[in-house]
Structure formats: C-alpha cells, structure tokens
Amino acid sequence: MLAVTAHDPVPPGPVAVLANPTAGRGRHRGLLPRLVDRLEGAGRPVRLLAARTPEEAEAACHAAVADGAGALVAVGGDGTIHRAVQAVAGTAVPFGPVPAGTGNDFAADTGFPADPLAAVEVIVEALRGGRTRPVDLARVTTADGDVRWYGAVLAAGFDAIVNERANRMRWPRGPRRYDLAILVELARLRPRRYRLRLDGVEQEVDAVLVAVGNCASYGGGMRICPDADPTDGLLDVVVGGRFDRRTLIRVKPRIYQGTHVAHPLVRVHRARTVELDADGITTYADGERTAGLPLRITAVPAALRLLR
Structure with a gap:
C-alpha cells in the first residue's frame, strides 16, 4: 500500500x-x-x-x-x-x-x-x-562509484543475460530477436556462483535467476518480486537456484502470477542493502542496461515524490 x-x-x-x-x-x-x-x-x-x-x-x-x-x-x-x-x-x-x-x-x-x-x-x-x-527508490552504486537509481526491479540472472545477448544481435529485428536470444541462452543455461551480502550478512549461492525489487514487476507484468512494497524501506531479493532447462521453462510462466516463489528452488530475502557479485553478469534495471557486477544496491525511503 x-x-x-x-x-x-x-x-x-x-x-x-x-x-x-x-x-x-x-x-x-x-x-x-x-x-x-x-x-x-x-x-x-x-x-x-x-x-x-x-x-x-x-x-x-x-x-x-x-x-x-x-x-x-x-x-x-x-x-x-x-x-x-x-x-x-x-x-x-x-x-x-x-x-x-x-x-x-x-x-x-x-x-x-x-x-x-x-x-x-x-x-x-x-x-x-x-x-x-x-x-x-533503489540506489545502485557501481564498483567505480557511479550512482544510478531505479524504481522497479534490477535483473541480474537469466533475464539480464538474455537482454545482453539480444542487444548484441543485429538480426532478426523486433521481438523475434529477443525470442532467439532466449533460445540461445537456454541452450547455454548453467547456474552461476553469486556472492550476496544482505545487510552485512554474507552468503554464496548457485543460481539461475536473481532479481532485486523495489517494486513487484518487470518485463511488462511479470511479478518476479511479488511481495515487494515501494514504501517499506526494503528491497526484495528473489533467487532462483539450480534450475535446469526443463524446470526453468516450466517455472517461468508462473512469474506472471508471482507463484514461482513457492517453488522449492526459489528463496526470497528482504534487506535494506544488497551487495551482489558474480562473474560475467551485466545487470538491467527497469529494463535498461545498468552496469556489470559487483554492485551495491540500497533502498532509499521516500526518495521520490509522486504526483498521485
């Protein structure tokens, strides 16, 4: 609310x-x-x-x-x-x-x-x-000290990898380029080792999906962080673990309803500050190319005044 x-x-x-x-x-x-x-x-x-x-x-x-x-x-x-x-x-x-x-x-x-x-x-x-x-809002600080803000969700897993591949492709044009990027990355799918620090508490996880949400949705209504609340001063971190191709294809449609978080390979965390690192990942926030990992993401309460 x-x-x-x-x-x-x-x-x-x-x-x-x-x-x-x-x-x-x-x-x-x-x-x-x-x-x-x-x-x-x-x-x-x-x-x-x-x-x-x-x-x-x-x-x-x-x-x-x-x-x-x-x-x-x-x-x-x-x-x-x-x-x-x-x-x-x-x-x-x-x-x-x-x-x-x-x-x-x-x-x-x-x-x-x-x-x-x-x-x-x-x-x-x-x-x-x-x-x-x-x-x-969520404030992102890069390894170089640059600062960006986002309102919805930062993707740092499979969806970010697909976006990065689609942006490098010159053919085909339009939505088919994204569809082809999905097929290519599904064929290459493998869990990656992520290093997380949530409010100072460190953990390492092998994961395919990683998203840090100030709000619930990304990608035009996919409720990747279904319980995220942009007024609670916290970030929701959703981690999808060691999915194989078949399991990921089966789980992905459930993201639209937010029911994927009930899957046994999915974990949800909540924190004010998230430090995230993994090799070879370029993140996307609000669908926009943001920066490579590592990143520090901080929830900033009341950072934006909405005309509403």
Whole structure:
C-alpha cells in the first residue's frame, strides 16, 4: 500500500514533460497533444523537453530540474521513466509517470491507471491540490562509484543475460530477436556462483535467476518480486537456484502470477542493502542496461515524490 499523502507543497515552476514517441511501438504517439492540453489544465505552463536519444532525454531532465521545473512528467514506458527518475531522485521536484510503453511496471506498481489519459488526470488533480505521495527508490552504486537509481526491479540472472545477448544481435529485428536470444541462452543455461551480502550478512549461492525489487514487476507484468512494497524501506531479493532447462521453462510462466516463489528452488530475502557479485553478469534495471557486477544496491525511503 502506498504511503499517505505528503503535505510538502509542489514547488513553483513549469511542468517539464519528457515524451518518448517511439514507446509502445508508437501506438500512443497521437495522444501527446491531448496529454499536454490536459496537463495545462493544472494551471501551470507546460514545457516539452527535446531529446533524440535516451542519453539526451536524461540530460534534458537534469537540465529542466536545474532550471527550476516545478514538476517532471514522463510519457513512455519503463525505460523513459527510468531516465527521468535520475533527475528527480532525492529532490523536492515531484514526478508523474504516464504509462505509454510496452512495459509500464513502475507506473502500475505505484498505483497509476494503465490508460495514459486517466494517468494524466491523476497527475493534474495532484498538481491542482499540491498533493504528492512519497515512494522509495533503489540506489545502485557501481564498483567505480557511479550512482544510478531505479524504481522497479534490477535483473541480474537469466533475464539480464538474455537482454545482453539480444542487444548484441543485429538480426532478426523486433521481438523475434529477443525470442532467439532466449533460445540461445537456454541452450547455454548453467547456474552461476553469486556472492550476496544482505545487510552485512554474507552468503554464496548457485543460481539461475536473481532479481532485486523495489517494486513487484518487470518485463511488462511479470511479478518476479511479488511481495515487494515501494514504501517499506526494503528491497526484495528473489533467487532462483539450480534450475535446469526443463524446470526453468516450466517455472517461468508462473512469474506472471508471482507463484514461482513457492517453488522449492526459489528463496526470497528482504534487506535494506544488497551487495551482489558474480562473474560475467551485466545487470538491467527497469529494463535498461545498468552496469556489470559487483554492485551495491540500497533502498532509499521516500526518495521520490509522486504526483498521485
């Protein structure tokens, strides 16, 4: 359950809007003028941010916050929201996610309607009423000391390996590339030795699936960390042990309902700080390529103020 309404006022200033026209394969592209028109109904100027790449989008969000934006709204999927969150994490600038992508896990898990127009109405009402709700974020610190934030789930097992392979492939294009990457990695499937430190307590495990969740879902509704709560100040760590191919294929569909955690090879832990290491793993947070292991992941309570 989300936290109670915060009483901190929404800062003055325009509403900065980051929109990804290619999100969700462009199916909501034509909605942007209507979304902007409704946002203007909150009684504040609306400023559309210009960006051609994900890196430019993130830089534009940072610049908007530095220039005095009173709020930031991101129209797109989890990747777009991930970029925007980097600019508002730990600040007083509130944030509104408008789900318009293929995967909208963070928006869904924090209580926003699936329909973009309905989500904008929630944001407009929050702006009018000066209402925000605090939620936690996960802060990732790399071995080099770089810091990234994520809202939903960090994948560090089979799904991350599949993403990494799919991103290296030049053929085929579209969803079939991901399907082919799954087949290739299933053929190569093997448990890896992970070194975990949970709130200072160390353990080593052989695992195929590893996920660290601030929220419950990733991948467009797969409830990999089904009991994760973005208001409890904790991270849920789900570890799927020595699965063989047949067992993994049988268990994977259960992730959509979150019932995979009942499997005897799955363990669930809860911690404020997670230190994670394994050889040859590049992690993905909110579906975005993040960094190679080792990483330190910390739950930061009330790091984000949602316009809800």
